[in-house]
Amino acid sequence: MNANQPQTQQVLSQKEVLEQLSRPFEDHEIEWKIENVIQNYYGKTQYQGIGFGYIDARAIQRRLNEVCGLNWSSSYQAHLLDQVILFECTIGIYVNNEWIYRTDGVELEIGGIERGKSAYSNALKRAAVHFGIGHFLYELDTVYIDIYQNDKTDEKQNCPSNADKYVSGNFKVNGNKVSIKGKYVTPKYSEIIKKQNNKKSKQGNTSQQQQKPPSNPQRLPQTQNRVTTSNKQQRNHSNSSGPTPGEYRNMVNCIFECFARLGITPENAHHLYSYVDSHVYERIDEAPFEVLQALFAMLNPIKLLLELGESTFKLDQATMFNYASHLLNEPIQKISHLFNKLDKKGLNIIFDRIRKDQRDQQQDYA
Structure with a gap:
């Protein structure tokens, strides 16, 4: 037997493996961070954060183990390019008696703040997306998160008890640098996707209604x-x-x-x-x-x-x-x-x- 051939054969087809790998994760497995902040014109808080959901490396490894058992591998390489190090991760999955590989990576500035552990994790995340792992997060609409600032009395009073995450830093809002420090409620993917699907359904119904000629149509100005x-x-x-x-x-x-x-x-x-x-x-x-x-x-x-x-x-x-x-x-x-x-x-x-x-x-x- 070939040394590179796993002893246990995959029982799933390639399509089934991809479907299993790309399944959405549970709410508790999804991490969230705020990178951008905008003025909040709709709610009680002064600012809202733009939420970005992501899956950490351990969750990716668990998914690979769950779906592929021992029939997967990962390897890493670093390439020096001018003043940048290209750190690559290659994930291999053995299915239908052959290895399927996907590679992606991250760029690290020489002397920058990002170091080995985060480079491994980020490269693994990028390579995993090629197999559909975590790709469901790219299909989300913009996620707005109310930020309850610590120094705003009214926002302190409105801060819900389940606000379990902290945000602190300087953000550019409407061209101005703003210092923000506060708390926010961790978004739940299950609730976000439910609202998103309901909105799509309503928009679809509205579009179908718009195709019917109105009984008393009003001409809109041509622009x-x-x-x-x-x-x-x-x-x-x-x-x-x-x-x-x-x-x-x-x-x-x-x-x-x-x-x-x-x-x-x-x-x-x-x-x-x-x-x-x-x-x-x-x-x-x-x-x-x-x-x-x-x-x-x-x-x-x-x-x-x-x-x-x-x-x-x-x-x-x-x-x-x-x-x-x-x-x-x-x-x-x-x-x-x-x-x-x-x-x-x-x-x-x-x-x-x-x-x-x-x-x-x-x-x-x-």
Whole structure:
């Protein structure tokens, strides 16, 4: 018998092995951490954390032992690349009389804070995902976690008794550095996925209802960024063909930054959907990715107009509106007058005009 051949043969097919490995873990096996913080416009706490779920190395090893018995192996290699060490893990699974290998790794900076133990664990986690272990976490929508700050009396009083995790550190919120120290309740995957599935079911029913012609249809204004959300075109952000959860979270955060700069509160943002979609959503993170893209495309040029106008050209909001009025040949007196009227091309035209005017002024004073 070959020395590399396990003595006990696998009784599961490759498909069955993958299905068993990729099963969701129990709530107590999933760890959570907060890496990003946003302003909380919907709840009682001032800030919310963006929760990231992960599986630790021991849970991965238990899953491999449970499904594969002794018929799996792991090996590690380190490669020096300039000032970076590439630390790789290879997991092998013996099934149907052959070894199947998957490899992935992490980069370590020479002299950095990450050391051997964490490198082994992180490389193992990455390689395990190739066999489906922990992949269910990538299919979650954005997980928002209320943070109860220790120095806020009202939030101390509202802090639930089951808040069992701590968060402490400096975070960038709406462009500002904020120090946060507090507690939060550990999310439960079973509850999150149940709510997510219920939301998808409701959205599916809404889409089917939207396909039926209304008895008294009202024409919505035609806009350049409008998108439709029919069953054929709507794509939920957890779909494998759509954006990754990270891309979706980044888009939500970008829109929140636009809201903060333009003085728009998310709870009062319902009217914005009429500019880009035919459906109104209760929360920004409930909208499909295409709707968020259209909303960001509408708001970001206005945000840049005001930000760069102030920081680069030292002009106030009224002056920037005046330049926009000349460009669009209509009076612009408030932010909403620019919705779906100012795009990147128009923004560049305004900035070129400002530069020309400022150069002409300098020449006059010379």
